[in-house]
Amino acid sequence: FDARNVYETNIGTFSAPGCQLIDPKTRQFTDIPRYLVERREDLVAAAQGKKVLMYCTGGVRCERASQLLRLVLENDASSTVKAPAE
Secondary structure, eight states: OBOSBHHHHTTOOOOOTTOOOOOOOBSSGGGHHHHHHHTHHHHHHHHTTSOOOOBOSSSHHHHHHHHHHHHHHHSOHHHHOOOOOO
16 A cells, blocks of 8 residues: 555555556645545445555655554444545
8 A cells, every 4th residue: 555645656656566556646635535435435345354564755644544444454444434524
């Protein structure tokens, strides 16, 4: 799971044989909760029985993104992760 902003992912990404890249192509970090809520079923299916690796540029964004992703994959995201209102 690539938690970086789209301008950062445009610079480059990592690839590894057998690993599926999940890039939400977010403009800003606050787009990630909405992405996780809207695509929860797809993310859970893609991660089932697999280890999920996440990367970003570091700091609080990484910590927050990893916790949000964990909530979505382990719990009912509709009650734990709220997408920001438009």
